Amino acid sequence: MNKNNKPILMIHEVYEWMLELDLSNYIITFDDGLYSQYKYLNHFLKFDTPKIFFISTNIVSPEQEEQNEITTSCSKAHESFFKTGNTANYMKWSQIKEIASTKNCYIGGHSHQHKDLRGTLALKKLHNHLKEDTDKMLNEFNTQGIEIKDFCFPYNYEAPLYKEILKQRGIENFFGQERIAIEDLSNAI
Numbered sequence: 001m002n003k004n005n006k007p008i009l010m011i012h013e014v015y016e017w018m019l020e021l022d023l024s025n026y027i028i029t030f031d032d033g034l035y036s037q038y039k040y041l042n043h044f045l046k047f048d049t050p051k052i053f054f055i056s057t058n059i060v061s062p063e064q065e066e067q068n069e070i071t072t073s074c075s076k077a078h079e080s081f082f083k084t085g086n087t088a089n090y091m092k093w094s095q096i097k098e099i100a101s102t103k104n105c106y107i108g109g110h111s112h113q114h115k116d117l118r119g120t121l122a123l124k125k126l127h128n129h130l131k132e133d134t135d136k137m138l139n140e141f142n143t144q145g146i147e148i149k150d151f152c153f154p155y156n157y158e159a160p161l162y163k164e165i166l167k168q169r170g171i172e173n174f175f176g177q178e179r180i181a182i183e184d185l186s187n188a189i
């Protein structure tokens, strides 16, 4: 991604009220590969700044599946996926690839499983999980023909160990809680 000094905005699910905001001064990042991001893609393309879509490679909708046209919150979508495997709130690889080939748009990594690592996994176990999960993520992107240089930490868990493992595998740019949530922006208008 072309680095510049613009502030970085963080978007999860997309609601219609967000379409009222002027985002032309932001690099826009989209977390978790939610379908509502794809549904409103054309709107965001009006802003001439880089956009990065962070995908968890294990949470992608199968091509034949019908997607949920009603915006679902990111936490509800995750809950539903982790409980029942429901991927109706997420994008398909064909849609992700379409975004990847769109001007100003980039695909970034957001792990494979999107596991919550903020707990107390023993270091050895944590290390193994991070290596294994990162390799699965990179293999999947590779299979889909997508090269990634950007990564966003699930739950903004930014452990130095995690960053090191990712760097060793060619990831160059990292994103986490330094970003501005679009929900906070709306308070300012």
Ligand SMILES: [Zn+2]
Pocket: 031, 032, 110, 114, 153, 154, 155
């Ligand atoms: Zn996430």
